[in-house]
Amino acid sequence: MKRCAPLAAVLVLALFALAAAPAPVSAQAKDTLTVALVSHAPTLDPHMHFERVGILVNINMFDSLLHRNIKLQFEPSLATSWKAISDTQWEFKIRKGVRFHNGDVMTPADVKYSFDRVIDQTKKSPQYGNIRAIKEVKVIDADTVHLITDKPFPLLLERLVFFPIVNKKHVETVGDQAFGTTSPVGTGPWKFVEWKRDQLIRLEAFDQHWRGKPAFKNLIFRAVPETATQVAEIKTGGVDIIRNVSADIVPELKTHPQAYISSTPILRVHYVMMDMRVPPFDKKAARQAANYAVDKPTVIQKLMAGLGTQVSTTVQPPAFGFDAEVKPYPFDQKKAKELLAQAGFPNGVDITLHSSSVADRPSFEAVSQMLTEVGIRTTPRMWDPGPAWNKFFQAEGKATHGAYGTWGNYSVFDADAVLHPLYHTEPGGWIGKWYARVEGLDKLIDEARSSVDQPKRKRLYAQIQQMIREEAPSIFLWTQYDTLGISKKVQYAARPDEWLWLYDAKPAAR
């Protein structure tokens, strides 16, 4: 027996494994709130990424000038008040006595520094595009800052809701890299403890936070990529909040003894972007036919657990500029067939549609089938949501005859944030330059985005919505809900901006 070498090897391996194992930690404590995210952002520096998973962590560690409450109203945060002095100049009063996690007092100099490091193009901040309209930040006195824009910039306040203020002295001392990995310092409700990449981010309540201490002492963001695993975790109490619960899981969690569902309409709108450069969708009648062909209420009921709202255009109901007078296309197969014949396709037409949205595959296939039923015989093609798709769809505009997509406005509650990327044809734009061709639309979008006169903007957006409803550059589908699975030991509600503002989370009364 003593020379059984392989068995000995196994023993050695096992011993090695024992020595290298992670230390055990105690079970979930009551004052700890654990959130599952699919991944972590590349950095904790709130200015050096623009990813939802990173924003959700950052907002709980950093404050911005403005806050948005659950009813989508602006609230004072690090700025106590603000007003437009002229079309291009805004004044902000800065809150006094706010402390950073390291004890420093926040000053207007920190505000200026925060903007400057994003405007400075050598730092290559992915958020530069959001605030590039800001030309200069001026410190006026100990509690006043002026933001000067290069032209009227109606989205300024929207952009400031996520624009975290960082500590100038601290960032300059530790350097950008350490600030983003091992020592992020903000003024938010929780301060940084540790980050194990792709495993967990551990935060601890900041005693001197200006709003008062948050209800949970520890806040942990775990990276759990697999949905089935997240659902198992919430059922067993391993995590307290999971995001993007899919329709097939909702009934199960609704009746679960440990968990509940909180759901709310959000900005994310679903559409089929039609390629207007080539037949059949170069014809208005064909595009309208496609809009009449889709039975939106049925998809929402059967495939989305009812958690959706049909839309008239891609402008979402909660966004500024939405016009309720514009009505959705009804489901009318007869009308669709007539229009298709009118467009020159009495015997139908064969098309291909593309998508990379794995989560929406059932809806995509249902829409394709409904189009096929009226004679727009559709081949749905699914793509891996990676570099190849981005190149094909976005960089080179090759997704003929169209693509199923969703757009969330990056949480900007304004019609411009969906109209410009989808339909404006300027070369620097997103996908509009490839697929959209609506006469006169560019001019209206430009006019609305270069004014700070809100009633005027509202009128312009009403006009645009009537126009695109008629011209139908997309098949207008629905907006979806954000659906959270939440442990019964936590009181929290989903927000229309998909934020996890966990200062509002409270332990449930037992």
Added chain:
Amino acid sequence: MLTVLVRRVARLLVVLVGVSLVTFAILQASGDPVALMMPEAPESDRAALRQAMGFNDPLPVQFARFVGNIARGDFGQSFFHREPALPLVLARLPTTVLLTLLAMAVSLAIALPIGIVSAIRRNSVFDHTATLIVFLGTSMPVFWTGIMLILLFAVQLRVLPVSGWESWAALILPAATLATFSTPLLLRIVRSSMLEVINLDYVRTARAKGVSEWFVICRHALTNAALPLVTVAGLQFSLNLGGAVITETVFAVPGLGRLIIGAIRQLDFPIVQAGVFLIALMVVLVNFAVDMLYLYLNPQIRVR
């Protein structure tokens, strides 16, 4: 003995140069990294950066520089994380190695005894049952096995955590999942190579000497049957190092596979290169270790 060792080490170096050549070729074939680093910059800025980073030099010069940088451990900055690539990759290595070692240990602990008994009691009920059960394991897709194990042990029985890497208990399910995949092959190898030697003359002689049956099996039969086993186990180990990504995803294990797959999606070449190079290095080292084990197990090779 020493010459064999020297020869193997020399071969190891050759393989590493080859790997670096392939990794370099991946970079060249993947397009223009400058376009990725500065997506919105005008062409003049890009040209300047291209010149500054040496992308305009002849390929052999670039390759020499690339090898030189690798030799100094410099794989460049991750585009995505904006940090040096190698430390990011190295930080993940222990997790993946630990997971792989655990899985191998579990595999061998199952495959060895069952394989030996199956060989001794060939075609018995035990043999057939063991084969059937173990083969069910390899027939299931890894992600499915993983989720089923979670549902059974974590959700129903509540004896183990669902996922993560924070406690000892959390390591059990991912290791078991990986093991269900690699055990059957090892089991078949143990069984068939045992069968090959178990009826040979020297085994009969040993029995005739009156040595105990277990000593015959372990000392005489198994040592001779171990060569193919060591080979296959080495291959499986290498496979798991790079191929544990599905298991890492299901169980939220912060391992190397997840990092590399993420980097591929984001075209983060420095991470991909560092990761591929490191895995290749590990594979070469494992093969080297297997070769050394050969020498130990089979004196004939030592003499040649």
